[in-house]
Amino acid sequence: MNNSEDVVDFVHNGHKRYLPHLSIDCVIFGYHDQQLKILLIRYHDQENWSLPGGFVERREALTAAAHRILYEKTRLTNLFLQQFYTFGDSPIRLDHIEIQNNHNKVYAKANVAISDDHWLSKRTLSIGYYALVDYQAVTITPEFLVEGYSWVDINSIPPLQYDHNEIIDKALVTLRSQIYQQAIGQNLLPEKFTLPEIHSLYESILDRQFDRRNFRKKLLALGLVTQLEERRKIGQHRSPFLYAFNPEIANKPFEAGAMTAF
Amino acid sequence: MNNSEDVVDFVHNGHKRYLPHLSIDCVIFGYHDQQLKILLIRYHDQENWSLPGGFVERREALTAAAHRILYEKTRLTNLFLQQFYTFGDSPIRLDHIEIQNNHNKVYAKANVAISDDHWLSKRTLSIGYYALVDYQAVTITPEFLVEGYSWVDINSIPPLQYDHNEIIDKALVTLRSQIYQQAIGQNLLPEKFTLPEIHSLYESILDRQFDRRNFRKKLLALGLVTQLEERRKIGQHRSPFLYAFNPEIANKPFEAGAMTAF
DNA sequence: TCAAAAGTGTTTGAGATACACCCATGT
DNA sequence: ACATGGGTGTATCTCAAACACTTTTGA
Numbered sequence: 001m002n003n004s005e006d007v008v009d010f011v012h013n014g015h016k017r018y019l020p021h022l023s024i025d026c027v028i029f030g031y032h033d034q035q036l037k038i039l040l041i042r043y044h045d046q047e048n049w050s051l052p053g054g055f056v057e058r059r060e061a062l063t064a065a066a067h068r069i070l071y072e073k074t075r076l077t078n079l080f081l082q083q084f085y086t087f088g089d090s091p092i093r094l095d096h097i098e099i100q101n102n103h104n105k106v107y108a109k110a111n112v113a114i115s116d117d118h119w120l121s122k123r124t125l126s127i128g129y130y131a132l133v134d135y136q137a138v139t140i141t142p143e144f145l146v147e148g149y150s151w152v153d154i155n156s157i158p159p160l161q162y163d164h165n166e167i168i169d170k171a172l173v174t175l176r177s178q179i180y181q182q183a184i185g186q187n188l189l190p191e192k193f194t195l196p197e198i199h200s201l202y203e204s205i206l207d208r209q210f211d212r213r214n215f216r217k218k219l220l221a222l223g224l225v226t227q228l229e230e231r232r233k234i235g236q237h238r239s240p241f242l243y244a245f246n247p248e249i250a251n252k253p254f255e256a257g258a259m260t261a262f
Numbered sequence: 263m264n265n266s267e268d269v270v271d272f273v274h275n276g277h278k279r280y281l282p283h284l285s286i287d288c289v290i291f292g293y294h295d296q297q298l299k300i301l302l303i304r305y306h307d308q309e310n311w312s313l314p315g316g317f318v319e320r321r322e323a324l325t326a327a328a329h330r331i332l333y334e335k336t337r338l339t340n341l342f343l344q345q346f347y348t349f350g351d352s353p354i355r356l357d358h359i360e361i362q363n364n365h366n367k368v369y370a371k372a373n374v375a376i377s378d379d380h381w382l383s384k385r386t387l388s389i390g391y392y393a394l395v396d397y398q399a400v401t402i403t404p405e406f407l408v409e410g411y412s413w414v415d416i417n418s419i420p421p422l423q424y425d426h427n428e429i430i431d432k433a434l435v436t437l438r439s440q441i442y443q444q445a446i447g448q449n450l451l452p453e454k455f456t457l458p459e460i461h462s463l464y465e466s467i468l469d470r471q472f473d474r475r476n477f478r479k480k481l482l483a484l485g486l487v488t489q490l491e492e493r494r495k496i497g498q499h500r501s502p503f504l505y506a507f508n509p510e511i512a513n514k515p516f517e518a519g520a521m522t523a524f
Numbered sequence: 525t526c527a528a529a530a531g532t533g534t535t536t537g538a539g540a541t542a543c544a545c546c547c548a549t550g551t
Numbered sequence: 552a553c554a555t556g557g558g559t560g561t562a563t564c565t566c567a568a569a570c571a572c573t574t575t576t577g578a
Contacts, residue, residue: 019283022387062350062387086348086389088324125284125324127348177443196557213559214541221539237556238548458530475532476568483566499529500575531574540565547558 001144007110015119018055024066025053025087025126025164027171028074030135030151031188036204037135037151038168039073040160044145045105048161049152051168053126066129075139080132080187084174088125090163096123102161106145126163130171132187154204179205183224183250194232194240198225223249263406269372277381280317286328287315287349287388287426289433290336292397292413293450298466299397299413300430301335302422306407307367310423311414313430315388328391337401342394342449346436350387352425358383364423368407388425392433394449416466441467445486445512456494456502460487485511 001007028039040049054069056062066081092098100121103114114120140149152158157168178184184205185198199215219225226246231239263269290301302311316331318324328343354360362383365376376382402411414420419430440446446467447460461477481487488508493501 019385019387021281022283056350058385059356061356062348064351083348086324086345088318088389089326094321094323123281123320125281177439181439194557211542212557213543216559218540234549234556236550236554238558240557456530473569474530475570478532480567496529496576498527498577500531502530526578528577529575532572534570536567536569538565538567540563542563543561545559547556549555549557551553 002142003144004110007107007144008112011107011110011112011114011118011120014055017057019058020119021122021124023053023055023124023126024062024069025051025128025167026066026070026073027051027128027130027168028070028138029130029132029171029175029188030138031201031204032135032151034200034204035153035155036188036201037153038157039138040150040152040157041073041146042148042150043102043106044109044147046102046147046161048159049148049150050161051164062127066127070129070131073141074131074133075141076133076137080184081129082131082174082178084128084130085167085170086125086127087163087167090166092162093123093125096121099124099162109145126167128167128171130175132175132184134188134190136190176206181253183245183254186245186250192228192230192232192242192244195243196240198243222254225250264404265406266372269369269406270374273369273372273374273376273380273382276317279319281320282381283384283386285315285317285386285388286324286331287313287390287429288328288332288335289313289390289392289430290332290400291392291394291433291437291450292400293463293466294397294413296462296466297415297417298450298463299415300419301400302412302414302419303335303408304410304412305364305368306371306409308364308409308423310421311410311412312423313426324389328389332391332393335403336393336395337403338395338399342446343391344393344436344440346390346392347429347432348387348389349425349429352428354424355385355387358385361386361424371407388429390429390433392437394437394446396450396452398452438468443515445507445516448507448512454490454492454494454504454506457505458502460505481505484516487512 001010030037030039039052041052042049052069052073054065054072056065060068066083067077070079070081071077087093100114100116103120107114135151154172157165159165160168175184179202185201188201189198195212195216198219199210199212202215203209220227223246225243228242228244230242232242233239263272292299292301301314303314304311314331314335316327316334318327322330328345329339332341332343333339349355362376362378365382369376397413416434419427421427422430437446441464447463450463451460457478460481461472461474464477465471482489485508487505490504490506492504494504495501
């Protein structure tokens, strides 16, 4: 929604197009500067940041909706995207007064008011999806009602709107448990990466330290990555080797317990 | 819903009481006769069996709704209940003709017809919950529209209505991955149980064999269970010792990797 | 006494963990 | 030359895996 007319149309006709009482919220993980980050957005006249989200079209498959919403925000397709939980317990999801008030501030920018029985004022459950994206590849799309975007370190997430902090917590727990079954790194790193890069990525995700030598040994023993002949120039210091994921091994879920530790 | 009037009221007024487009389906696991089983139900005039399910009241927390539905079916409270996925991709969940036809057969028993724009004819996403119950403790509650209940071995699940086979598959995958983080057995076994019982339970859930000696060693090493002094009389053969879960250890999630294998 | 199920201990090997010194690079 | 980060190998220890005979019980 890039202009005021689109927004007005959405407010007036969205209920015909989208399923009511239901939204999708996306926890978009990216990795940059040795830190695991999440993409947050701030809507017009809102103090708190939120997760990017959207609605499900009436005849759209749920997974397709999540991919569409992600595409609208990041212009990325074919990314790693996974549903992790559906949120419908928080008081904010039972009583809608706060949501209605916030909506009224946001949509004031397009001069529309949200009445008490408007479809956007109704109780809304949210289906949580998390995505792993290559930070560098994301193109933020400006939207009329969105005043700011920010990649925030997972250790410095501020208080967010509604139950979004809870959603992020659950996404992180899920991500951490998936890391031993899937080659998570593949989706967060560029095609070629150095050992220190993937090493510190895993340390960020799991929030603990691993021995450099053992970490490399394990990755190679699993056949997950291959060491290339190239090195990357990093200026002042010794040039580290580049590595790449082995698609055959990285693209299938690991056998039970293949990766239990580093 | 125990009689025709309740059903008629539900069909006519359910849309005021429940959220539209959304249901909860429950995969209820029980253990009996050395086999892991699932509780299925068959509605009036339906050929295929289904998962027990229900709807979410408009101002009811999601978790509360799941517990209520489970209680209505089994009369059990405080059971282990966990959300595992929300289903909205299957074609059956986009196009509702088949669902409407089936509903018309079912509700014919109460002499009500479901029109094309009736709330029960709309596209419905389903939130999947799985429950672990003590088989012996379940009291099946008869319902007007339900013609049969059955505990079915997970290895002999017949083709079910809609995408319910897919829901069960996902529940099983989730259960199997949770077994290493939670003392799953605690919810499926009576308070006191024998080693052969819990041994074969784990074999059923994970669909593989474990060495008796190693299995016992691991359980005791984790402190998960305690051997009691009592034995159980099992007739013709040697009386096995009884065991009980250690609540302090069994009730908290295991540390990462505590239980990676047997 | 026999059939069926339960009880029990030791050995082996794989893999996780711990650990420290040398090398490359630009300033 | 030096500061900074990158590269590499070995020894130990823990724990999973493999394995078979004896005991109990009622018919």
